Amino acid sequence: MTRPGGHPDPMTTRDPLHDPVLAGDRRALARAITLVESTRPDHRDRAAALLDGLRAVTQAQALRIGLSGTPGVGKSTFIETFGLMLTGQGQRVAVLAVDPSSARTGGSILGDKTRMDYLTRDPKAFIRPSPASSHLGGVARRTREAVSLCEAAGFDVVLIETVGVGQSETLVAQISDLFVLLLAPAGGDELQGVKRGIMEIADLILVNKADGELKSTARRTVADYAGALRLLRKRPNDPDGFPKALAVSALESSGLEKAWSEMQSLADWRRANGYWDATRAEQAAHWFAEEVRAGLLAQLDRPETRARMAEMARDVASGRRAARAAAVDLLEMLRGA
């Protein structure tokens, strides 16, 4: 099919990455994610067409698990052990990350893949560090598209990792079907350290390091969190007993089967009760609106617009013009452009 102008319609010409991604080729998947993360205008168009094309031929859904935990909680060990358990059951597992620090440092979470030595080499697994972007919202938008590519590539479980700082959890929860918070065993006082907002989005709290000397502390911590979770208002998309707190040991690989079966039963309940589709639909609409907003604001990044804005900002700063009137002029210029 060609457009009136005679050029091939980019929406119907298949991208060379289309078929290999669909076939589950991990190298093609990695290249597709790189394409999606690119800010080059031609890459952007190609990425949009690739995503739209894949969307048209597959509606495959993975279980998307958001995972947060502060540094030192044993998150890498947990992902490695949990991931290997799943691949051992024949599932294909992708691990992505949303790292709020990546804007500055170029990505630290999952940067050191050697911490997940076995999972990295597992042919059923795919691990990808956080995209670097100028702001967290952009990182999350690109990660959501990476999740979508992983689903098209036939992955069954996608883990989306982030670090416990609040804002990134909220964004990751907007990409996930369920949200897991990994915590360390701790005294009752330290329980206060977990932001209420994060407690409210968690479906499952896993207290890690329930092994050796920390075993009894971990059990007490689970009881503390279970009590705290009961105080939170019940959410409509939760079956009885959720959100839930459990003790696990990534090191001894204990409690992980139980954690996985809890995740599955929560997902099944949500699917059966219509919350799964409703949440995904809501998330899709949310990210569409975010895409539109980001696209509008991207006009301001053009070099000629930047230069004009800097000039007008000087007029405003020196008091020659009021900010609003100058803004009206700039917006008129943008409409004319």
Add this chain to the structure above:
Amino acid sequence: MTRPGGHPDPMTTRDPLHDPVLAGDRRALARAITLVESTRPDHRDRAAALLDGLRAVTQAQALRIGLSGTPGVGKSTFIETFGLMLTGQGQRVAVLAVDPSSARTGGSILGDKTRMDYLTRDPKAFIRPSPASSHLGGVARRTREAVSLCEAAGFDVVLIETVGVGQSETLVAQISDLFVLLLAPAGGDELQGVKRGIMEIADLILVNKADGELKSTARRTVADYAGALRLLRKRPNDPDGFPKALAVSALESSGLEKAWSEMQSLADWRRANGYWDATRAEQAAHWFAEEVRAGLLAQLDRPETRARMAEMARDVASGRRAARAAAVDLLEMLRGA
């Protein structure tokens, strides 16, 4: 002067409010602020022209003081007593508010003007509650323009009040020349309750209620805060000794002269050392950029755009389209419109 089309140029036709605002008429000032807060398109154009017109004929600057304090700290009593002291010295004082809750409740701060009975009736004072808006950034943008109108109307001091929740303080600091934090006397433990971010923008911490039984507690609290402030990194726009903590009693009207002289000496130092102009220029550029961003996003509020977006969001939610490709289409539609 007329434009090529024969219509009078709104930038050169004086608004009927222009002269009375310049003359310091408080009723005209109130009406001008209402105009600035209006979201009606014709009001917006008129407001932009009025602000720009006033900017062209006066560069009068008030001392803009941001003021924050949690409920119960005696903020209304402080503003009343402090305001009356200033008007008693012959200064004209305006009190504005940025209320993060106003979006929902229609404004609570300063809503009850009877709490400032004397100041309200003082002909040298002007008190205005927080504008109601759908989001805090909008409230702050409109308040900044209200400040500008107060300056054009010849006010010497503009107090911009907000409540201690973090985000609104940051916004008010972006409108103010200096920032005052009003606190209650408290034990050392409660000191932790003040967010570090707010401590970092405060130029002066006033511990109120240094009277009666609380007098010695207030002095200890001042010492605690003074210690905490010393631990913060020195900011380049601070002279030696700032930020500073002082004890005041709004009830007994003690310590207020001292607080005012500290504010003046800080302002004088900043003027003498170039920080005053630099900060104002930076703020103006910041709000210009915010105005532009808000103006771009306002395109999405048009009824026909809303309807089209809702329709496309349904396609995205149902999985028929990828969010990015749908966003590209919508943005193209907006460019064509």
